[in-house]
Amino acid sequence: MDIPYTVHARPDTGLYNAKIGIWLFLASEVMLFGGLFSAYIFLRVGADYPWPVHDLDVTLGFINTVVLIASSVTVLMALAMLKLRKFGWYRINMALTVLCAGVFMFNKTLEYKAKFAHYAVKLTDGTLLTGHLPHGYQVKFDGVTELNLSVPLKHSAVTADPVSYVLPFIEGTAPKFKTEDGTEITLDKASFADLSAKAVVKAKAENKGSASIKLVATVPVKVAAKPSEIFGYTESTITFRDGTTATGKLTDDKMTLEVDGVDARGVAQSENSLAFDHRYLGEAWQKAFVENRDHHIAKFEKDFPTRDKARSATLQKESLYFKLHSATPPAEGEAHGDKHGAEAHAPAEAHGEAHAHHPTVVLEKKDFTFFSNFTPKLNTYYAIYFTLTGLHGLHVVAGAGVLLYFLVFDGKRLRQDPEHLANRVEVGGLFWHFVDLVWIFLFPLLYLL
Amino acid sequence: MADNVEEIQKSIKWYFIIGGVLMILSAATVGLSYYELPTHSLNILVGMILATIKASLVALIFMHLSHERSLIYKILAFTVAFAIVLFTLFILSHEDPLEFKGMYAPVEQEQ
Numbered sequence: 001m002d003i004p005y006t007v008h009a010r011p012d013t014g015l016y017n018a019k020i021g022i023w024l025f026l027a028s029e030v031m032l033f034g035g036l037f038s039a040y041i042f043l044r045v046g047a048d049y050p051w052p053v054h055d056l057d058v059t060l061g062f063i064n065t066v067v068l069i070a071s072s073v074t075v076l077m078a079l080a081m082l083k084l085r086k087f088g089w090y091r092i093n094m095a096l097t098v099l100c101a102g103v104f105m106f107n108k109t110l111e112y113k114a115k116f117a118h119y120a121v122k123l124t125d126g127t128l129l130t131g132h133l134p135h136g137y138q139v140k141f142d143g144v145t146e147l148n149l150s151v152p153l154k155h156s157a158v159t160a161d162p163v164s165y166v167l168p169f170i171e172g173t174a175p176k177f178k179t180e181d182g183t184e185i186t187l188d189k190a191s192f193a194d195l196s197a198k199a200v201v202k203a204k205a206e207n208k209g210s211a212s213i214k215l216v217a218t219v220p221v222k223v224a225a226k227p228s229e230i231f232g233y234t235e236s237t238i239t240f241r242d243g244t245t246a247t248g249k250l251t252d253d254k255m256t257l258e259v260d261g262v263d264a265r266g267v268a269q270s271e272n273s274l275a276f277d278h279r280y281l282g283e284a285w286q287k288a289f290v291e292n293r294d295h296h297i298a299k300f301e302k303d304f305p306t307r308d309k310a311r312s313a314t315l316q317k318e319s320l321y322f323k324l325h326s327a328t329p330p331a332e333g334e335a336h337g338d339k340h341g342a343e344a345h346a347p348a349e350a351h352g353e354a355h356a357h358h359p360t361v362v363l364e365k366k367d368f369t370f371f372s373n374f375t376p377k378l379n380t381y382y383a384i385y386f387t388l389t390g391l392h393g394l395h396v397v398a399g400a401g402v403l404l405y406f407l408v409f410d411g412k413r414l415r416q417d418p419e420h421l422a423n424r425v426e427v428g429g430l431f432w433h434f435v436d437l438v439w440i441f442l443f444p445l446l447y448l449l
Numbered sequence: 450m451a452d453n454v455e456e457i458q459k460s461i462k463w464y465f466i467i468g469g470v471l472m473i474l475s476a477a478t479v480g481l482s483y484y485e486l487p488t489h490s491l492n493i494l495v496g497m498i499l500a501t502i503k504a505s506l507v508a509l510i511f512m513h514l515s516h517e518r519s520l521i522y523k524i525l526a527f528t529v530a531f532a533i534v535l536f537t538l539f540i541l542s543h544e545d546p547l548e549f550k551g552m553y554a555p556v557e558q559e560q
Contacts, residue, residue: 069471070468072511073468080464083457312489441504444478449496449497
C-alpha cells in the first residue's frame with residue numbers, strides 16, 4: 001500500500017508529508033538549542049570570574065564556519081541537480097556535503113584533544129597558571145607496609161574493594177601480603193572474597209558494626225596515583241576510594257608544569273603573584289610580565305583616553321593574562337601582546353618537541369588549591385562550551401549520516417522514483433541548514449564575543 | 450524548490466551568491482570582534498546583529514522560507530512565540546521587574 005502525499009503535495013496544504021514533519025521537528029530543535037543558549041546567557045551573566053573572550057582557536061573555528069557554509073550550498077546543489085535529473089552531479093554534491101561534515105568533525109576533534117591535554121592550576125593567591133603536564137601528576141608513596149580494609153556489616157555504599165581501588169595503584173605485579181593470622185596471600189578477587197567472608201563471620205560473632213581486615217606487606221610497596229584516583233592523603237597515610245587506608249611515607253606530591261600562561265586577573269597586586277616567586281618563574285619573568293602589562297595599559301590610555309580601564313575586559317585580559325612563548329623571558333622591549341587565544345597554541349603543544357618553548361615550574365602542593373584540564377570541570381564557560389558544541393557536533397554527525405544514507409542506499413529510488421528522493425534530500429537538507437544556523441550563532445558567542 | 454528548469458538554474462546562481470555573502474559576513478564578524486567598542490556589550494550586540502542577518506539569509510533563501518506555504522508559517526509562528534516565552538522566562542527569573550513598591554503598608558509592630 002502506498003503512503004499518500006510522500007511524493008506529490010496534498011491539494012489543500014500544498015505540502016508533502018515530510019516537509020510538514022521536518023518543520024515540526026525543527027521547531028522542537030529550536031526549543032532545545034534555545035534552552036541551552038539561555039543557559040549560556042545565565043552562566044555568562046552570573047560568572048564570578050572573567051568570562052573567556054578569544055580564548056578558543058578562532059582560526060579553526062572560522063575554518064569550520066566556512067566549511068559548514070560551503071556544505072549548505074553543496075546540499076542545495078545536490079537537490080537542484082536531482083530535480084534537473086543530473087544524477088552524476090547530484091552524487092558529487094551529496095558526497096561533498098558529507099565530506100565537509102567530516103572536515104568539520106575532524107577540526108572539532110583537534111580542538112577537543114588540545115583541550116584535554118591543556119591544564120589550568122589555581123594557586124593560593126588566586127593566580128591561574130596554564131600549561132601542560134609532561135609527566136602527568138601523581139602522588140607518590142614509599143614504604144607502604146600496612147593496608148587496613150573495612151567491610152561494613154550493614155548495607156553501605158562504601159565497602160572495601162582492593163582489587164578495583166587499591167591494587168591498580170600499587171607498583172609491581174603481584175604484591176604479597178600477610179594476614180592477621182600469619183597466612184601469606186596474593187591479593188586478588190578470590191583471596192579477598194575469602195578473607196572478607198571470614199572477617200564478616202568473625203565480626204558478626206563479636207557483634208561489631210563492620211569487619212576490619214589488616215594486611216601487612218611482605219616487602220614494603222610503592223603507591224602512585226592521581227589525586228582523583230584516591231580519596232585523600234597525609235604525610236603518612238593514603239585513603240583509597242573504597243575506604244581502605246595504607247600507611248607509608250609520602251615521597252612526592254609536587255606538580256611539574258610547563259607554563260604557557262599566567263592569569264593574574266584574580267590577584268590584588270599582579271606583579272606580586274605567587275607565580276613569580278623565586279621557586280617558580282622568578283624575577284626575570286616578573287619583569288617581562290610587568291613590562292607587557294604596562295605597555296598595554298599605556299596603549300589603551302593613548303587610544304582611548306576617556307574610557308574606564310577597569311571596565312574593559314579586553315584590556316584586563318591583555319595586560320594581566322600573560323602568555324609565555326619561550327623557555328626564558330624575552331629581552332626588554334621584545335614580544336608584546338599576543339594575538340592568539342589561550343587555546344590556540346595547544347594543538348601544536350601536544351608534541352614533545354614544542355615543550356622546549358616553555359619554562360617548567362615544580363609546584364609544591366601547598367601552593368595550589370585546584371587544577372583541571374580544559375574540560376567542563378574547569379569552569380562554567382568550558383561546561384557550556386562542551387555542551388553546546390558537543391550537542392551541535394552530534395547533530396552534524398546525524399545529519400551527515402542521513403545524507404550519506406540517501407547517497408549510498410537509495411540507488412533504487414534514484415532510478416525509479418527520483419521525485420520521491422528529491423523530497424527526501426530536500427528534507428535532509430532542511431535539517432542540514434538548521435545545523436548550520438545553530439553554528440552561525442554558536443561561533444560568535446563562544447569564539448568571538 | 451521550484452519545479453521548472455529555468456527557475457532552478459536561477460536559484461543555483463543565487464545559492465552561490467548568498468554563500469559568498471555569508472562567508473564575507475562571517476569574516477566581518479571575526480574582524481569586528483577584535484575592534485574594541487566603548488563597551489563589550491556593544492560588541493556583543495553588533496555580533497548578534499550580524500549573526501541574525503546571516504541566519505535570516507540561511508532561513509529565507511537556503512531553507513526556502515521566503516516562498517513557503519502558509520501552514521509552515523503558522524507552525525513557525527508557534528515556534529517564535531514559544532521561543533520568546535522561553536527567553537523571557539529566563540531573563541525574568543534573573544532580573545525581577547515586579548517589585549512590591551508600597552502597594553500595601555506592612556502593619557506597624559507595637560513594642
